[in-house]
Amino acid sequence: MKYSALSLLTNAFSGHKKWPLQWPDATPKKSYDVIIVGGGGHGLGAAYYLAKKHGITNVAVIEKGWLGGGNTGRNTTIIRSNYLYDESARIYDHAVDLWDGLSQEINYNVMFSKRGVLMLAHSVHDVQSFQRHIHANRLNGVDNRWLSTEEAKAFCPPLNISKDARYPILGAALQQRAGTARHDSVAWGYARAAAALGVDIIQNCAVTGIKRGPDGAVKGVETERGFIGTKKIGVSAAGNSSVIMEMAGLRFPLESYPLQALVSEPVKPVMPCVVMSNSVHAYISQSDKGELVIGAGTDQYVSYSQRGALHIIEETLASICEIFPLFKRMRMLRSWGGVVDVTPDRSPILGKTPVSGLYVNCGWGTGGFKATPGAADLLAHTIAKDEPHPINVPYNLERFTGGRLIDEAAAAAVAH
């Protein structure tokens, strides 16, 4: 069923009780052309683009929990592309290009809002580094511009620009084209669009092993619901990527850390944009429900627990209260953690692996949500053509042996 104003009206007459299921819960078949491991935005999106752009519809997405229950549903939904290096500019801007038309493309409102992302400079070093980013972005055709302290205040009135503030604001970089989206909608929208094209979506079914033939190529996956055959596996498992890779005998340059976020009680519109302060690990925006959505830095140790320590969010809230004194009396409602897979150079690994038929999309660390449509599209391309797209060629696994790292210091939330 196509969602439209007309379908909304029609269903209003039946009290919204007759909407069909958005996608059926599939029972696994014996085999598929492609299996995607991980039912977050990246994995579901890859299945969608495989079916839509490459005509491969005999695809299953296997998820151990529920759709979008991992990092897709645990991030702070910031979308931006003002990264420093050429390789990063291409991959993140590709994603923002796709975000632009995504709601129409998948007929599902992902609420992409280009409200602008403001990155605060608190020191001379920040100013110099952000201006370098702005110039690099300009050369790459990526939107990003410098705002003076007063311009930043005009753009985001809650900011405290007092000169004797603990974190003085010396200016800010603004990417107007950046913003936020509704994260659950991204997973659900891709799931619905992929299922409509014939993709099977299998939830509550953990992958427990990867089976390989005598020639080393993949033959299928062992799951909690039995063996499923396939010649191509795309792994998009975020924090658990290295666990899946080990099933195929591969060791990856990844470490998984907790990353926490929290929301306040809902209030009337007060934050017109997204504000990021990388030097004090404070990331804040306001959701359409009215909650302040706040992101913290990573915890320091490797963990799969999906929770972190209180002192981390305490430090972030201390920074938020310094930068936005008006939020001092807000009460926080919920906090949670996700497991982020961080690479040594803070850039993702997206491409083929040494195992024939095994493809990977991992290492997005603290910034995977913004890349969702781009990463999904590139993973689908890599699987369908058995070779990477020019945009993801540099994001190969071999760079850690060859030394051509993409040392992306614009990545947020991780000490770098």
Added chain:
Amino acid sequence: MLLIRCPYCEEDRPEIEFSYGGEAHIARPLNPDELSDEQWAEYLFIRSNRRGLHHERWLHAHGCARFFNALRDTVSDKFEMTYKMGEPRAQVKK
């Protein structure tokens, strides 16, 4: 917040006194000139990232300022044991 037992101070202390030192028992190569690119990549970048019992280093930064090793479950975040530098790698009970 984790409670961590420093094997030197012999006390359980809060996590904010410590800083994490990454995976333990990764020895710097003694023959750097002879290593291949693959071996360097293994030493520098590849980590076990174990889901389960994980050997790791901690530094009691705001205490005795000494490094020690620990065995911790990365799913529950529970410490199995901590032990002094130079002591043999803790055995994982199956």
